[in-house]
Amino acid sequence: MAFDKMELQKIEVWDGNFAAAQALRQCQIDVVAAYPITPSTPIVEGYAKFLSDNYIEGEFVMVESEHAAMSGCVGAAAAGGRVATATSSQGFALMVEVLYQASGMRLPIVLNVVNRALAAPLNVNGDHSDMYLGRDSGWIQLDAFAPQEAYDLNFIAFKVAEDHDIRLPAMVHQDGFMTSHTAQGVYTLTDDEAYGFVGEYKPMNDMLDFEHPVTHGVQSEEDWHFEHKARQHNDLMTKVFPKIQAAFDAFEKLSGRKYNIVEKYDMNDADVCVVCMGTSVETAREVATEMREKGIKAGVVGLRVIRPFPFFEIAEALKDVKAIAALDRSSPNGAPGMLFNEIAGALFNTDKRALLSGYVYGLGGRDLTKAHLVSLYTELQANVDAGKVTTQLQQFIGVRGPKLAFL
Amino acid sequence: MSEIKKVKNLKEFSTSADRFEGANLLCPGCAHSIIVREVLNATNNDLILSASTGCLEVCTAVYPYTSWDASWIHIGFENGSTAVAGAETMYKALKKKGRLKQPEREPKFVSFAGDGASYDIGFQWISGCMERGHNIMHVVLDNEVYANTGGQRSSSTPIGSSATTSPAGRVSYGEKKNKKDMIAIMAAHQIPYAAQVAPNKWKDMVKKIQHGMAVDGPVFINAISPCTTEWKFDPKDTMHIADLATDSLVFPLYEIIDNHELNITYRPKNVIPVEEYLAAQGRFKHLFKDEYKYLIKEWQERVDEKWAYLNRREEARV
Numbered sequence: 125m126a127f128d129k130m131e132l133q134k135i136e137v138w139d140g141n142f143a144a145a146q147a148l149r150q151c152q153i154d155v156v157a158a159y160p161i162t163p164s165t166p167i168v169e170g171y172a173k174f175l176s177d178n179y180i181e182g183e184f185v186m187v188e189s190e191h192a193a194m195s196g197c198v199g200a201a202a203a204g205g206r207v208a209t210a211t212s213s214q215g216f217a218l219m220v221e222v223l224y225q226a227s228g229m230r231l232p233i234v235l236n237v238v239n240r241a242l243a244a245p246l247n248v249n250g251d252h253s254d255m256y257l258g259r260d261s262g263w264i265q266l267d268a269f270a271p272q273e274a275y276d277l278n279f280i281a282f283k284v285a286e287d288h289d290i291r292l293p294a295m296v297h298q299d300g301f302m303t304s305h306t307a308q309g310v311y312t313l314t315d316d317e318a319y320g321f322v323g324e325y326k327p328m329n330d331m332l333d334f335e336h337p338v339t340h341g342v343q344s345e346e347d348w349h350f351e352h353k354a355r356q357h358n359d360l361m362t363k364v365f366p367k368i369q370a371a372f373d374a375f376e377k378l379s380g381r382k383y384n385i386v387e388k389y390d391m392n393d394a395d396v397c398v399v400c401m402g403t404s405v406e407t408a409r410e411v412a413t414e415m416r417e418k419g420i421k422a423g424v425v426g427l428r429v430i431r432p433f434p435f436f437e438i439a440e441a442l443k444d445v446k447a448i449a450a451l452d453r454s455s456p457n458g459a460p461g462m463l464f465n466e467i468a469g470a471l472f473n474t475d476k477r478a479l480l481s482g483y484v485y486g487l488g489g490r491d492l493t494k495a496h497l498v499s500l501y502t503e504l505q506a507n508v509d510a511g512k513v514t515t516q517l518q519q520f521i522g523v524r525g526p527k528l529a530f531l
Numbered sequence: 532m533s534e535i536k537k538v539k540n541l542k543e544f545s546t547s548a549d550r551f552e553g554a555n556l557l558c559p560g561c562a563h564s565i566i567v568r569e570v571l572n573a574t575n576n577d578l579i580l581s582a583s584t585g586c587l588e589v590c591t592a593v594y595p596y597t598s599w600d601a602s603w604i605h606i607g608f609e610n611g612s613t614a615v616a617g618a619e620t621m622y623k624a625l626k627k628k629g630r631l632k633q634p635e636r637e638p639k640f641v642s643f644a645g646d647g648a649s650y651d652i653g654f655q656w657i658s659g660c661m662e663r664g665h666n667i668m669h670v671v672l673d674n675e676v677y678a679n680t681g682g683q684r685s686s687s688t689p690i691g692s693s694a695t696t697s698p699a700g701r702v703s704y705g706e707k708k709n710k711k712d713m714i715a716i717m718a719a720h721q722i723p724y725a726a727q728v729a730p731n732k733w734k735d736m737v738k739k740i741q742h743g744m745a746v747d748g749p750v751f752i753n754a755i756s757p758c759t760t761e762w763k764f765d766p767k768d769t770m771h772i773a774d775l776a777t778d779s780l781v782f783p784l785y786e787i788i789d790n791h792e793l794n795i796t797y798r799p800k801n802v803i804p805v806e807e808y809l810a811a812q813g814r815f816k817h818l819f820k821d822e823y824k825y826l827i828k829e830w831q832e833r834v835d836e837k838w839a840y841l842n843r844r845e846e847a848r849v
Contacts, residue, residue, distance in 0.1 A: 156622040157617060183624040187613070195610035195656065199617025202604050225606050275601035292759055331602035332625065332633050334577040339597040341605035346749070348594050417789055 127181040130174075132312040140274040142212065143298065143310050144236045145170030145280035147232035149179055150318035154205030154325065157185045157196030157382035162248045163213035163300040164238035168210055182206075194222035194235075200233035202340045204330025206282070208233065212300060216254040220261065226293045227262030227356065229341055232285035233293040234278065235263070239402065241488045242298040245529030250300030252401060252453040255430070256462055260359040262356055264294035265362055265430040269405045271308045274298040276381060279313075283371040289363055291328065292356070297430070301489065302403040313379060321378055330349020360432045365473075368429060386437040387426040390416065394502035397442070399463055400451035401427050404492050408421045408451075411497040412531075420505045427463075438470040447479040447504040447513075453486045459519055460531065482518045482531075490522050499512035536575045538737050544572055550600040556590035560759040560766025562773065563587050565730045566794075570670055570752075573647040573740035577601065577638040579618045583611030583648035586679045587672060609653040615640040616665040627676040639744050641665040646687035647677045650711050661720040668743050668750040674711065674758035678828045682761040686711040690844070691826045692814045694761075697742060704826060708832070717751035719789040723725075725751040726786035731773035735784055735796050755782045755809050763813025772811055780838045781830075793844040805831045 130149070145167045148156070158168035174180045175449065187193050190211050201207040209220060216227045216237055226233050239255050241247040258265065266281055268274040274296065280295040298304055313321070330340045344352055365385060372383045389409045391397060396415075398408050405426035415422035425441050427434065442448055452461025459465070464482035471477050483500060502523065506514050516529035537542050550571045557564050562584060571578065578601040579632040582588040588605045591598035606614045619640040625631045644653055649671040657669055676694055677683040684694035688709045693699035697706040718725040723746040728736040736754070743750035757764070757772040764772050774781040777797060784797035805826050818826050 154628070155617065155620050157620070167582050181624075181628055183620045183627075185616075185620050185663065187663070189657060192610065192613045192656055192659055195606055195613040196617035196620065198621075199614035200621040200624075201579070201617075202614075203618035203621035203625075205621045205630075207621075221607060222610070229606075265658060330632075331579050331604065332622055332638070334602075334636050334638065335633065336769075337600060337602045339592050339599055339603050342594040342597070343594040344594040401791050 126358050129315045130179055130312065134312065135309045137307050137314055138271055138275070138310045139296040139305050139307045140268065140271040141166035141238065141305065142170055142320055143271040143275035144278055144298070145174070146312075147275050147318070148208050149174045150313065150315050151206065151208070151278065151322050152180065152182065152319060153208045154182045155185070155197070155200035155207050156182065156209055157187050157193045157200065158209045159187055159190045159193045159211070159215060161190065161212050163240060163250070163304045164210040164212040164215075164236060166304070167236050167238070169288065173180055184312035190218040194219040194226060197233045198222060198226050198229065198231055201226070201233050202229065202331050204332045206286070206325040207237070210236035210238065212238045213242055213254050213297045217257060220257065223258060223261040223263060225341065228352070228358070230291040231293060232291055233295065234281045234285060235295045236278070237295050237297045238300050238304045239297055246437065247488040248300070250302050250402075251489065252486050253312060253455070255297050256454040259431055259462070260293060262292065262360070264292055264360070266294065266296050266431055267385070267401050267457075268298040269403055269426060270301060270304065271303060272310045272381075274303060275310050276375065276379065276383070279318060279321050280368065280375060280383070283374075284364065284367045286325060287330055287367050288326065289360065292359065297402070298400040303352070306517060311381070313380070317378060318321045321375065358477060362480050364432050365429075365434070383428055385429045385434045386441050387428050387439050389424040389426070391423040391425065391441060393421055394445050395421040395480060395508055396447045396501055397425055397445050398449045398451055398497070398500065399421040399425045399427070399442075399467055401430065403451065403454065404451060405491055407494060408497055411494050415498070415501045420501055422501050433466055435470045438467060439474050441476060442467070443476060443480060444472060445478050447507040448481070449500055449504055450482045452482065452484050455484065455487055464518070479513050481507070481513050481515060483521050484518065492522065496521050534740055536741070538573070541733065544657050544733065544737070550578060552600065554596070554597040555598040556593065557586060558760055558766065560769045561586070562674070562730050562756040562758070562769050566670070566672055566754045566756055567767070568731060569733055569736050570641065570740050573737045574639055574744055576744070577636050578617060579606060579622075579638050579640045581611040581614040581642040583642070583644035583653055584608035584679070585645040587643055587645070589679060592594050608648055610656050611642045611644050612653060612657045612660045612667065612669050615642045615667050616660045616663070616751060619667050637694065638673070640665070641671050642667060643667065643672060644672055645678070646673045646675055647685040650686045650713050655808065657717070658720065661717060661722050662750065664748050666748060668751045668752060670754060671713070671754040673753050674756040674761065676758065676761045680759045687713070691818050691823070692828070693817060694814075704817060704823045712785065714751070714753055718790040719792050720749070723748045723789055724786065726752045726753070727782065728752055728782055729773050729777050729782060729784060730754065730756070731770050732777060732784060732797055739786055739796070764811060768811070775803065775808040775811055779803045779806050780834050781805055781806050782840060783841055785841055786848060792848055793841065795841055795845050805834050
C-alpha cells in the first residue's frame with residue numbers, strides 16, 4: 125500500500141523536465157491528468173514512471189487532449205485534492221478555455237509550462253509565446269531560468285496556490301529545450317523536507333465531502349460576474365505577493381536558496397540594464413559582467429513572477445538606471461512588446477523615467493547570443509550618452525534579412 | 532456495496548427526497564427536469580454530478596442559487612464528462628490514500644449533457660472517458676437540437692426537422708442529415724452498458740439507471756427529452772409527445788450490454804404510425820405539404836428498418 129521514498133543525491137544531474145517531475149513526485153500529487161507535447165512530455169512521462177515504480181500513490185490519467193487534461197484537473201481539484209499537469213505551446217493554447225475556468229473556480233492546480241513557440245509555422249523550440257498567451261488567465265505565473273529553479277518553484281507554486289487565502293492556480297514556466305532538456309546540477313531536498321514544505325493538502329469546498337454538497341462553476345451574469353472577476357483580481361493584486369514572499373523566505377530557510385519577486389543582478393549602480401525572462405537572464409548576467417570590464421555599468425533584471433505583475437518592484441528595481449531594454453521573446457504582432465508596455469506603465473508616474481527601448485528576440489528557439497547582448501548594451505550606453513533613445517523604439521534582434529525596427 | 536433504491540410505485544418515486552429542486556428556470560413542460568429527477572431518484576447513493584453548458588446548466592445554477600442538493604460542477608460546453616471523470620479519479624486516489632472524509636460512502640458519478648454537448652462538441656471528451664473506463668455515467672438529454680442557443684441543428688437533429696440553421700423554407704424541407712447513431716458508437720467502446728430511455732417509461736428508466744449504476748465502468752444513457760420550445764408543442768403535452776416517440780418506435784427503448792447483448796426493453800402493444808408523431812410537432816409541420824409527403828413515407832421505412840435491425844440483433848446476441 126505505502127509508496128516508497130526515493131534517496132536522492134545532494135546534487136543530482138537533471139534537466140528542467142526531470143527536475144519538475146521530481147518536484148511533483150515529492151509533492152505527492154493526488155491526480156495528474158496529462159497529454160503529451162514537446163518539449164514538456166518528459167515531465168509527465170517521468171511522473172508516470174514514478175507511479176509505475178511505486179514512488180507515488182496518486183492517480184495518473186493520460187487523457188485524449190490538453191483541453192481534456194485541464195478539464196480533468198479542474199474536476200479532480202474541485203473534488204478536493206492536489207492536482208498538477210504539464211504542457212507546452214499548442215497544447216497550452218488548446219487549454220486556454222479551461223485555464224480561465226480553473227482560475228475563476230479558484231482551484232489551486234499547478235501547471236508546468238515548458239515554453240515553446242506557437243504555430244504557424246509549426247515550431248517545437250522555445251520562445252515565450254505560450255507564456256504570454258496565459259497572462260490574462262487569472263493564474264499565478266512563476267518563471268524558472270534554469271533546472272534548479274524549475275525544481276524549486278514547483279514547491280513555491282503549491283505552497284502559494286493552495287493557501288486558503290489564495291486558492292488560485294499557478295504556472296511554473298521554464299524555457300523549452302534550453303532549460304527542459306539541458307542537464308545541470310540540481311541541489312535536491314529530501315522527500316521529507318519537500319513534502320514537509322508544501323504540507324498535506326487541505327481541501328476546501330470539496331465535492332467529495334458528501335455532508336456538504338457544493339455547486340461549482342455557476343452562471344453569473346451582469347448582476348454578479350463583475351464582482352466575481354473583481355474579487356479574483358483583487359486577490360491577485362493584494363494577497364499573492366505577500367504569500368509568495370513568505371514562501372520564498374520559508375524556502376530560503378529550508379534550502380539556503382534565495383528567490384526574489386524581481387531578480388536583480390548588479391543593479392545597485394547600474395546605468396544601463398536589460399529586463400528579460402527565462403534562460404536569457406543568465407546570458408545577460410554574463411554579458412553584464414563583461415560590459416563592466418569594458419567600463420559600461422550594466423545590470424540585469426529578471427522577472428521571477430510574471431503574474432501578478434510586480435509593478436512596484438519593477439519600478440523600484442529600475443529607479444536609478446538611465447537606459448533600459450525590455451526583451452520580449454514573443455511576437456507582439458502589431459504592438460510594442462508586453463514587457464516594454466508593462467515596464468513603461470510601471471515607470472510612467474515615477475520621478476525618474478529612464479530611456480526605454482524594446483527588443484524582440486529569440487522567436488522559435490533562435491539563440492540570443494552574447495554578441496547580441498553586447499551590441500544591445502552598447503546601444504543603451506549610447507542612449508545614455510545622447511540623453512535620448514537613439515534607435516527606433518522596437519528592434520528585432522537575431523532575425524535574418526534587412527534590419528527590422530519600428531516605432 | 533452500493534445501495535440501490537427500491538422503487539415500488541410512481542407515487543413513492545415522485546415524492547422521494549429530491550436532490551434536484553423544483554426551483555429552477557427550465558421552461559414549463561421541459562422534459563429535462565423530469566429525466567434528471569428520475570435518474571437521481573433511482574439511487575440512494577451519494578452523487579457527484581456535472582452538467583455541460585446548456586439548458587440544464589444555465590437554468591439550475593444561477594448565482595447565488597442552486598437547484599442541486601448534491602455536489603455539482605459545470606466547466607464548459609464540451610467537458611462535463613471529463614469533469615466528473617476527474618472527480619472520480621480523485622475519489623480513487625483519496626480512497627487509496629485513506630483520505631476520504633466519509634470513507635464508507637460510495638458515490639456515483641453522473642454527467643448530464645445535451646445532444647449538442649454530447650453528439651457534437653463534447654464527442655471527443657465522452658469518447659475519451661468511455662475508452663479509459665472511468666466509473667461514470669453520461670446521460671444525454673437528447674432534445675435533438677441546440678435548444679439553449681435557440682434551436683440550431685445538431686448531429687442529433689433528424690431529417691426534415693426545421694431548425695434555425697437548417698430552416699424549412701420555400702425550397703428546403705429543413706435538416707438534410709439523419710440522426711447520428713450515438714448508442715452504437717458508444718457501445719462500440721466496449722463499455723459495459725449503453726441504453727436508450729424515455730421519461731414516460733419511468734420504470735424502464737429506473738431499471739436501466741440502476742443497472743448502469745451497479746456495473747463497474749463507464750455507462751452511456753441516451754434519454755429522449757421532448758422540447759416544448761423547439762419541437763413546438765403545448766407544454767402540457769410533453770409526456771404525450773414522449774409516448775408518441777416510444778410508441779411509434781421513432782425512439783425505441785433498448786439496452787446494449789458489453790456491446791454484445793442487445794435487449795429491446797419496451798414493445799408497444801399498439802405501434803402507431805410515425806406520421807402521428809410528426810404531426811404532433813411544429814418542427815415537422817412543413818412535411819405535410821404535398822411535395823414533402825414522400826419524406827414521411829421514408830421516415831416510416833427508416834423506423835421499420837431500424838426496428839427490424841434491433842430485433843435481429845436481439846435475437847442474434849451479437
